Amino acid sequence: MRILIVTGSYPPMRCGVGDYTHRLVESLSINSNNKIAVLTSIKAGNQKGNYFKFPIIKKWSIFEVFTYLSFLKKWQPDVVHIQFPTQGYGTGLLPWCIPLINFFCRIKTVQTWHEGYKFKFFLVTLLKSIVPSCLIFVRENYVKNNLGMLFRWMVRGKEIFYLPSASAMPVANLTEREFYEIKEYYLAKQNRLIVFFGFVYPIKGVDLLFSIANPEIDQIVIAGNIDYESNYSKKILSVAKSEAWFGKVTITGFLPASKISELLSVADAVILPFRNGGGDWNTSFHAAMLNNSFVITTSNSTHGYDSAKKTYFAEVDNIDEMKAALEKHCAAPRKYSKSKIGEVDQWEIIANKHEIIYKRTLNHSKISKKIK
Template identity: 25%
Template sequence: MRLALVTGEYPPLPGGVGDYTRELARALQARGHVVAVWTDRRGGEDAPSSVPVFRVVPRWDARAWFALGRSLRAWGPDGVLLQYQAAAYGLGGAMNLWPAIARLWLGEIPIVVVFHDLRVPYLFPKAGPLRAWSVRFLARRAKGVIVTNHEDEAVLRAAGIRFLRRIPIGSNIMPPSDLPPPSTARARLGFPGDLPLVGFFGFLHPSKGFDLLLEAVAMLTREGAAVGLVHIGATAAPSDPSQRDYAAWCRRRIIELGLQGRVWETGYRPPEEISLAFAAVDLCALPYRDGVSFRRGTLMAALAHGRAVISTFPRVSIPELQDGDNIFLVPPDDVKALALAIRRVLGDPDLRLRLERGARMLAKRFAWERIAAQVEEVFQSLSQRLQK
């Protein structure tokens, strides 16, 4: 099949949706499909790649409809996979309408939407209920819908979306086969060799609870525990400038809590250096305020690197997560419980080893080859339906 992937962000811009698109494109290509990516003009010149990238979109407004329509029609896809996250499109609503409008150029070529989350776009002041309506409209006008997690699946099924599949995301940072031991990783990154280190991965956003983790580390420090914190990766996504205010507040909070010299930031780094930072920490704490979810690429990366993960109870049941075996769960927004969990996992080598082994086993479910095969099945099913 000739498959076109449309995304609001793409490397070298940092961002989970862009990284997902790149990895999925590679995996689909490895399965024998002809794949290309369509995005906007940000990011500059693309590095050499087997996956062509068409940077044809000037802005994610009505102009995107015409730019995508003309370019896609000339390329001639058998199917289009639209990556949807409102923030990646600047919180505008133009792409929520695109599957309905794209028929002018693409006819009955199936458009499948991958919802990375169900965050509503801003649209315009006082848009109110129109914001949620625009997300449902996008789901209904697509030929097929893919969600990445149990929570969004429940919401869209309740909204009456029929051709709906749940396909998880994989890790956007794939660990090398020869990760160095922690001592080597720490020496290369300039981290202290004898201090227990907790890792946090991803952009700083209130929903990810980095401020809660700061409070927990400060609580442990006041109690005399030796522990440090490493923020792995970039601070804010280019597609969501609102994150910068939260990041600035967190930096001020580090000073207020007296954590200078206890918190390290790697900043944006190439994948091999991100993997090095994962190797350097003793565990990963991801205290999501809205509960752990398989839509979180930060979780997938921690699992793929075989880290012991502390996170928060999910909003809906996720049978694959086994508390105490492949993840350690605490209530959301509970600093004391988070601090106690960090102390327990750091102080119990057997528990930490069990969590690391469980993480590696769980990560096998999210291999890109497996994800690409499921996406392929979606388009094959749609093709059979259209032929009837």
């Protein structure tokens, strides 16, 4: 079977969905006998892997349809699996049309929807929904919680599956000496290390860190890209330079995955105060858990402390609740513990479930709503 994965972003491009797709493709290429290819943006470069990589799309505008059709004819996939959305697509119309193009080319389509859709996306969502295709959601109860009534009508009668995500970051394998050296480096003479990592956007709630953490004892590390020209980033920088927080905030910019994992493995608390709610769909959340971090995040469906996940799920924008959770569950500094290397590879499980979907989609079989 020939599987084509379509994504607008792919490492070294910076995008959470791109990182997710990379981990999926890597696992599929190792654990499957199928031929796997990735069609992505030119900016992704030509790094080699155990699969075919075609970074040939300049822009994802509708004018690239001929590039896409030419590629389909050349590579002849049996199933096309497209990821929605990715930052690499930009405002291009082509990705939304790919399921329709595949239908007329008699190629089976699988779609993964990572985000919900608002009414302004109605027409383009209709474009990718009006033809037969299998839908994969990384969020539990996605249709109920993330789609309005009109959008629910679009997906009615389609094969729908919930496949939870996993960490896009590796496990840090630090010695005890390395653990304390790295922690001391980031702490900068404060007592407690508070970490956020990812894109610095308003929806991520990064500004809330300064209200949740305590400047008397905390050092905040923001590990991720920051657009120094945006009003939101200027707001973050202004608070970081204020009298209360001056010298107690580190903004690292982009870090390699291995360095992010090391930071997570020494953090006293990882705070992800997403304004759209976090949860098992988020690869950042999984990366923190994989590195045995205590996590505070938000949720629209789960509430309170989950001891198995070392995670407190708070109400969105509830600063007082997140502040109280930090003081209650992170009173003492984190101590060294061995990494979780040797645990079951969640991406292998996820890849195996995808392969089942690909095979049965190709064979016109009805797939069980729950894949074990």
